[in-house]
Amino acid sequence: DTEVTQTPKHLVMGMTNKKSLKCEQHMGHRAMYWYKQKAKKPPELMFVYSYEKLSINESVPSRFSPECPNSSLLNLHLHALQPEDSALYLCASSQDWAEPYGYTFGSGTRLTVV
Amino acid sequence: AQKVTQAQTEISVVEKEDVTLDCVYETRDTTYYLFWYKQPPSGELVFLIRRNSFDEQNEISGRYSWNFQKSTSSFNFTITASQVVDSAVYFCALSGETGANNLFFGTGTRLTVIP
Numbered sequence: 484d485t486e487v488t489q490t491p492k493h494l495v496m497g498m499t500n501k502k503s504l505k506c507e508q509h510m511g512h513r514a515m516y517w518y519k520q521k522a523k524k525p526p527e528l529m530f531v532y533s534y535e536k537l538s539i540n541e542s543v544p545s546r547f548s549p550e551c552p553n554s555s556l557l558n559l560h561l562h563a564l565q566p567e568d569s570a571l572y573l574c575a576s577s578q579d580w581a582e583p584y585g586y587t588f589g590s591g592t593r594l595t596v597v
Numbered sequence: 598a599q600k601v602t603q604a605q606t607e608i609s610v611v612e613k614e615d616v617t618l619d620c621v622y623e624t625r626d627t628t629y630y631l632f633w634y635k636q637p638p639s640g641e642l643v644f645l646i647r648r649n650s651f652d653e654q655n656e657i658s659g660r661y662s663w664n665f666q667k668s669t670s671s672f673n674f675t676i677t678a679s680q681v682v683d684s685a686v687y688f689c690a691l692s693g694e695t696g697a698n699n700l701f702f703g704t705g706t707r708l709t710v711i712p
Binding site: 516524525526528531539571573575580581585586587588589590591593 | 632634639640641642643644647688698699700702703704705
């Protein structure tokens with residue numbers, strides 16, 4: 484299994500909703516990432532988990548809350564989002580954070596905040 | 598600071614033409630890695646190649662080839678005999694110690710191959 488699976492593929496939520504994005508990989512990778520990509524922009528790093536511990540939080544607002552329940556799963560909990568948070572949210576994994584042998588990306592969740 | 602510049606925002610070519618996508622990078626690291634990713638309309642970022650800073654050999658993979666030149670800080674990507682399926686956004690990316698080995702992406706080049 485050489486994939487990163489993200490669910491749901493599409494999500495529409497109101498500003499008062501609470502939702503979660505899920506990411507799963509079974510490649511034995513020990514680093515997992517959340518990226519945010521606005522339309523016609525490159526992906527921007529949000530969070531890095533290395534060995535299930537949060538290693539980097541790139542000054543992301545607290546309405547985004549990451550969670551790594553185990554080495555295969557990565558969640559992103561969403562609460563009280565704003566319309567400007569509408570974007571493609573990409574999950575990625577790599578063998579190890581310190582050794583960037585290449586990242587495997589999921590196909591993303593297209594989030595629309597209304 | 599890490600920086601990747603892809604000056605070509607959009608390129609259109611007719612099928613079977615060759616096309617080169619430019620990538621220029623800046624880093625103070627002596628050890629770093631350069632990547633190319635393809636992003637089709639489906640959204641997934643598809644890994645194409647990784648090159649480390651000590652390996653300047655050019656690489657060819659089928660219709661794809663890469664030219665890495667440290668002297669000009671460039672890592673250009675050429676598609677030979679382009680096909681409609683090559684239409685996508687292509688990102689060049691850099692990782693190195695200064696950026697805690699995280700990926701820094703260029704702004705991307707949207708390639709459209711016209712049948």
